[in-house]
Amino acid sequence: MKIAMVGQFPPHFGGVGVHIHTLSKELVKQGHEVYVITYPHKEIKDIDGIHVIGTKGLSIPGIRGLMFKFNAKRALKELIQKEDIDIIHGHYLFPAGDVAVEVGNKHNIKTYVTAHGSDMFELYKKQPFMRSPIKKVLKNADGVFAVSNALKHEIIATGVRGIANKTKLSWNSVDIDKFSNKENDSFKQEYKLFDKPIVLFVGNLIKRKNVDSLLEAKKIANSDYYLVIVGDGPLFKKLKKKAEEEDIRDVIFTGSRNDVEDIIPSCDILILPSFSESFGLVLIEALACGKPVIGSDVGGISEIINDDVGLLVNPNKISSIADAIDNLVNDDDLRYVLSLNARNRALDFSKVDIPYDEVK
Numbered sequence: 001m002k003i004a005m006v007g008q009f010p011p012h013f014g015g016v017g018v019h020i021h022t023l024s025k026e027l028v029k030q031g032h033e034v035y036v037i038t039y040p041h042k043e044i045k046d047i048d049g050i051h052v053i054g055t056k057g058l059s060i061p062g063i064r065g066l067m068f069k070f071n072a073k074r075a076l077k078e079l080i081q082k083e084d085i086d087i088i089h090g091h092y093l094f095p096a097g098d099v100a101v102e103v104g105n106k107h108n109i110k111t112y113v114t115a116h117g118s119d120m121f122e123l124y125k126k127q128p129f130m131r132s133p134i135k136k137v138l139k140n141a142d143g144v145f146a147v148s149n150a151l152k153h154e155i156i157a158t159g160v161r162g163i164a165n166k167t168k169l170s171w172n173s174v175d176i177d178k179f180s181n182k183e184n185d186s187f188k189q190e191y192k193l194f195d196k197p198i199v200l201f202v203g204n205l206i207k208r209k210n211v212d213s214l215l216e217a218k219k220i221a222n223s224d225y226y227l228v229i230v231g232d233g234p235l236f237k238k239l240k241k242k243a244e245e246e247d248i249r250d251v252i253f254t255g256s257r258n259d260v261e262d263i264i265p266s267c268d269i270l271i272l273p274s275f276s277e278s279f280g281l282v283l284i285e286a287l288a289c290g291k292p293v294i295g296s297d298v299g300g301i302s303e304i305i306n307d308d309v310g311l312l313v314n315p316n317k318i319s320s321i322a323d324a325i326d327n328l329v330n331d332d333d334l335r336y337v338l339s340l341n342a343r344n345r346a347l348d349f350s351k352v353d354i355p356y357d358e359v360k
Contacts, residue, residue, distance in 0.1 A: 001032050001033070001086040001087060001358065001359060001360050002032070002033045002034075002035070002081065002083055002084060002085050002086050002087075003024075003032055003033070003034050003035070003085070003087045003088075003089060003307050003356075004034075004035045004036075004037065004076060004079055004080075004083075004085045004087070004088045004089070004100075004244050005020050005024060005026060005034065005035065005036040005037070005089050005090075005091065005102045005349065006031075006036075006037045006038075006072055006076060006088070006089070006090045006091065006096040006097075006099050006332070006341065007020055007025075007036075007037075007090060007091030007092055007096040008020070008038060008039060008091070008092070008096075008283065009021060009036045009038035009039075009052060010039055010047065010330070011043045011044070011258075012038065012039055012041060012230070013015060013170065013258075014204065015117075015203075015206075015279070015281040015282075015310065016091050016092055016115065016116050017038075017312075018172075018281055019114070019116065019137055019147070019172055019281070020091050020171055021048070021050075021174065021288075022351060022352055023049045023354070024036060025048050025049075025050070025352075026050070026142050026352040026354065027070040027230060027359075028049040028050060030354070030359075031180075032359070033051070033083075034049075034050050034055065034222045035048055035050075035051045035052075035053060035079055035083070035085075035153075036051070036052050037055065037072050037075045037076055037079070038052060038053070038054060038055070039054070039055060039057075039068055040055055040058070040071075040252070041054055042052055044250065047205050052079075053075055053079065055068060055071035055072050055075050055297075057239075058069050059192065060138065063261050064305075065094070065095045066095070066173075067244075067345065068095050068096075068115055069095035069098060069099055072095070072096065072099045073099045073102065073103060075231075076088070076099060076100070076243075077103060078087065078105045080103070080107055080109070080144075081082045084183050085109055086109070086110065086358065087109070087110050087112065087325075087356055087359075088100045088103065088104040088109050088110070088112070089110070089111070089112045089113070089114070089356075090111070090112070090113045090141075091113075091114045091116060092114070092115070092116050092119050093113055093119040093120070093123070093124075093134050093137050094119060094123060094130065094133055094134055094137060095116050095125075096113075097113035097114075097115075097119075097141065098133060098136075098137050100112075100113060100141075101113065101136075101137050101141050102140075102192065103243060104142075104243075105140055105143075105144045109245050110116075110142050110356075110358065111117075111140075111142050111143075112141060112142060112143040112144070112145060112355070112356065113137055113138075113139055113141045113143075114144075114145040114146070114147065114218070115145070115146050115147070115151055115154075115155055115278070116147055116151075116171060116242065116278060116279075117148075117151055117276070117277065117278020117279060117299070117300070118208065118254065118276075118278070119145065120134075120151060120154045120155060120278070120300055121151075121199060121278065121299070122208065122276070123155075123156065124154075124158070126329050127229070134158075135158055135160050138155065138158060138160045138291065139160050139161065139162075139163075141166070141261065141292065142166070143166050143167075143355075143356075143357070144165060144166055144167040144168075145168060145169075145170035145355050146168070146169055146170065146278075147170060147171060147172050147278055147279045147300065148169070148171075148278050148279045148299060148300030149169060149299050149300070149301055149303060150278065150297070150298075150299040150302075151278045151279075152167055152168075152169055155167050158253075162240045163231045168355070170353065170355045171349055171353070172279050172281050172284070172349065173284075173349050173350060173351060173352045173353075174281070174285055174287075174346055174349050174350060175288075175350075176283050176288045176346060176347065176350045177265065178261050178290065179261050179285045179288035179354075180254045180265075180289060181266065181288070181289055181290030181343050182265065182345060184262055184265035184266060185265075185266055186262050187262060187263045187265075187266035187267075188266045191228075191252060193226050193228075193266070196218050196224050196225055196226055196250070196270040197223075197224075197226070197329050197330070198225065198226045198228055198266060198267040198268050198269070198270065199226065199267070199268065199270075199271055199325055200216060200227070200228045200229045200250065200264065200267035200269065200270045200271070200286075201227070201228070201229045201230065201231070201270075201271055201272070201273075202231060202260055202262070202263070202264070202270070202282045203230075203231050203254075203272065203274075203282060204231055204232070204233040205229070205231050205232060205233030205234065205235040205236045206234060206235060207235065208274055208275050208276055208277075209247040209272075209273070209274050210273040210274055210275050210296070211229060211235065211273075211346070213234075213315065213318055213321055214227060214245055214271065214273060214321065215227070215242055215248050215251065216226075216247075216318045217241065217318055217321040217322035217325060218248050218250075218321075219246065219248055219291060219320075220318065220319070220322050221322055221325065221329075222322075222326045222330070223324060223325065223326040223329035223330050224250075224329070225250065225325070225329045226250045226252060227250060227251045227252070227266075227351035228251075228252045228254065228263075228267065229251065229252065229253050229254070230254045230255075230256075230260065230263060231254075231255075231256060232255050232256040234315060236253070236255070240253045244282055251295060259300045259325070260282075260285070261285070261289075262277055264285060264286050264289045265289045265290075265291075267286075267291060268291070268292075268328075268329075269291065269292055269293070269294060269295070269325070269328050269329070269335070270282065270283070270292075270293050270296045271293070271295070271321075272294070272296065272301060272314065273292040273295070273296050273315050273321050273335060274295075274296050274298065274299075274301070274315060275296070275298070275315050275316075276298055276299055277295075277296065277298060277299045277300060277301050278299055278300050279299070279300035279301075279303075279304070280295060280299075280300055280301045280304055283295055283301065283304050284345075284346050284349045286303060286342070287304075287309055287342040287343065287345050287346035288342075288343060288346035288350075289342075290339050290340075290342045291339060291342055292309060292310050292311075292328060292335050292338035292339050292342060293305055293309060293310035293311075293342075294311045294312075294313060294321075294324045294325065294328065295310065295311075295312060295313070296312070296313055296314070297312040297314060297315075298315065304345075304349075306345070307315050307339040308338070308345065309338055309342050309345045311324045311327065311328065318340070
């Protein structure tokens with residue numbers, strides 16, 4: 001079959017891109033042909049047998065999504081004229097899902113959309129003007145996928161007619177060969193971090209990820225550790241300045257990196273203190289590397305972390321985050337026990353399920 005994906009894709013960073021890449025690779029492996037229409041980037045190229053189509057436009061905050069909606073729609077129409085597309089799959093309900101549904105309905109092509117989290121938890125819930133277009137996408141899609149049960153419940157709660165019957169769970173998955181528990185100290189060597197434990201955060205530096213609370217927790221810590229923050233975003237300069245001006249010691253900002261699979265094995269603990277999170281892909285990547293994890297007791301995070309592999313915290317309480325970090329940093333035995341269970345928990349998310357009814 002020929003499948004067209006719409007949404008974020010490497011070399012763009014983020015969980016949506018990883019999800020599309022993983023699913024597309026499995027489809028290609030099974031003999032299907034996959035095309036991905038993604039956001040503009042100067043380094044767009046075909047990878048892993050996947051045909052990648054970059055759109056035109058500028059990545060300007062505020063209009064980036066609208067530009068992508070227009071240009072992706074045009075690119076998808078051009079693709080349909082050239083190829084006999086069987087399935088269109090939009091990742092993230094707006095704008096990618098909107099593009100997929102509008103073009104798919106017009107050309108009578110089976111269309112699916114995947115909600116990835118902030119499209120429902122942020123756009124839908126916190127921006128009232130987005131509720132109508134998102135409901136329209138949910139109504140007109142032939143099938144709706146959610147990457148966690150928490151997100152599935154949120155979608156069903158919209159009350160769109162028939163939504164419960166066509167919404168199903170489609171977990172994120174982890175490549176357990178790429179993310180492994182083999183020893184790798186390359187990152188430690190790069191930054192000379194050998195004398196104390198490493199607590200690692202990986203993600204976009206935006207308000208929802210709650211990195212500011214990690215800095216506050218470091219200020220009141222009763223343990224000694226390096227806090228490594230991997231990622232970039234609108235809060236990068238502000239957070240780095242905060243650490244410097246408030247003399248929060250042993251905090252390392254690396255900026256954006258494309259070698260996360262080599263960085264995670266160097267850490268001792270991975271933490272994701274988000275205020276909201278549909279899933280938390282980096283958590284299962286850390287588990288696959290045999291690392292204990294700390295995460296907020298919200299959304300899909302609480303579906304991943306159990307007592308065997310990590311700790312859950314209240315993201316609204318600095319003390320909760322600080323105490324959890326202290327508990328693991330100060331207790332070598334507990335970290336060891338949790339790390340023993342981590343890889344097995346990651347195996348629960350290692351299988352890539354093809355979600356389409358047409359592909360068995």
